[in-house]
Amino acid sequence: AQSVSQHNHHVILSEAASLELGCNYSYGGTVNLFWYVQYPGQHLQLLLKYFSGDPLVKGIKGFEAEFIKSKFSFNLRKPSVQWSDTAEYFCALVPSGGSYIPTFGRGTSLIVHP
Amino acid sequence: DGGITQSPKYLFRKEGQNVTLSCEQNLNHDAMYWYRQDPGQGLRLIYYSQIVNDFQKGDIAEGYSVSREKKESFPLTVTSAQKNPTAFYLCASSVDRAAWGYTFGSGTRLTVV
Numbered sequence: 001a002q003s004v005s006q007h008n009h010h011v012i013l014s015e016a017a018s019l020e021l022g023c024n025y026s027y028g029g030t031v032n033l034f035w036y037v038q039y040p041g042q043h044l045q046l047l048l049k050y051f052s053g054d055p056l057v058k059g060i061k062g063f064e065a066e067f068i069k070s071k072f073s074f075n076l077r078k079p080s081v082q083w084s085d086t087a088e089y090f091c092a093l094v095p096s097g098g099s100y101i102p103t104f105g106r107g108t109s110l111i112v113h114p
Numbered sequence: 115d116g117g118i119t120q121s122p123k124y125l126f127r128k129e130g131q132n133v134t135l136s137c138e139q140n141l142n143h144d145a146m147y148w149y150r151q152d153p154g155q156g157l158r159l160i161y162y163s164q165i166v167n168d169f170q171k172g173d174i175a176e177g178y179s180v181s182r183e184k185k186e187s188f189p190l191t192v193t194s195a196q197k198n199p200t201a202f203y204l205c206a207s208s209v210d211r212a213a214w215g216y217t218f219g220s221g222t223r224l225t226v227v
Contacts, residue, residue: 009154034215044204044218090156101172102216104149106156 002027004093006105013081014113021076021108023065023091030096033074035065036104039087047089050074061085083114117141120205120219127192127199127226135190135222137205143217144209146188150174151202151221160203163188192224199226 003026013019025031035047048059055067065076074091091105118139127133139146145164149157159172163182177196182188188207192199205219 006156036216036218043220044206044216046215049215100145101147101159101162103159104157106154 002031002093002095002103004091004103004105006089006091006108008108009106010109010111012111012113015083016080017112019076019078019081019085019110021089021091021110023074023076023105025072025074025091025093027072027093027095032094032096033065033067034092034094034102035059035063035074035076036090036092037087038090038107044090047076081110081112083112086110086112118205118207118217118219120203120222122222123220125222125224127224129226130194132191132193133199133224135192135203135205135224137188137190137219139186139188139205139207139217139219141207141217142185143207144185145207146182147206147208147216148172148178148180148188148190149204149206151204157204160190199224 005024007022033050036044037047038044047063048057050057050067058064063078067074088107088109090107092102094102121136147162148160151157158174160178161172161180163169166185169180169182179191203222206216208216
């Protein structure tokens with residue numbers, strides 16, 4: 001069975017600080033990986049996704065994530081956060097095969113102080 | 115605009131009553147999903163359906179039921195057997211089994227008193 005771990009449950013930063021949110025997964029085969037964001041009062045939206053190819057993936061709003069297969073990780077980064085990045089962030093895994101059902105991490109709540 | 119509509123946004127029910135949450139999509143997506151979101155627990159899969167007239171249990175299906183009679187609709191019934199029904203419920207859909215990303219609805223917050 002697959003699993004996703006997000007170790008940082010709550011992160012508080014000041015504007016302009018750099019961000020890195022951890023995501024580790026457990027699965028024995030090939031995976032597709034996603035980061036979703038949920039802004040306060042809004043629905044989940046896709047930030048970025050990795051299927052294959054370049055392990056460094058760029059998404060919307062200046063976010064990027066790096067897939068490191070040897071570490072089973074897909075950490076999300078942003079060099080300089082803004083107050084508007086305050087949201088909950090979810091990492092998700094979909095196995096490349098089988099039922100294609102996604103497994104989500106528990107989420108990381110990010111608060112950015114102006 | 116294409117998307118997923120969940121209604122109602124807020125729902126209150128008395129303990130012991132069944133309640134049905136609506137999820138409609140006009141994206142022509144094959145697959146639809148129901149998740150439950152609780153603070154600190156992320157999204158947990160309740161049920162999913164990859165084609166019409168077929169659905170499968172997710173990780174926490176006990177106390178819930180679904181139907182998929184039409185491609186665009188995937189209602190979720192929270193039954194009185196669900197021990198802790200108060201939660202935020204999210205519906206999602208994807209193009210096909212390959213799940214190249216998901217579109218989420220805005221959710222329904224159910225409070226059982």
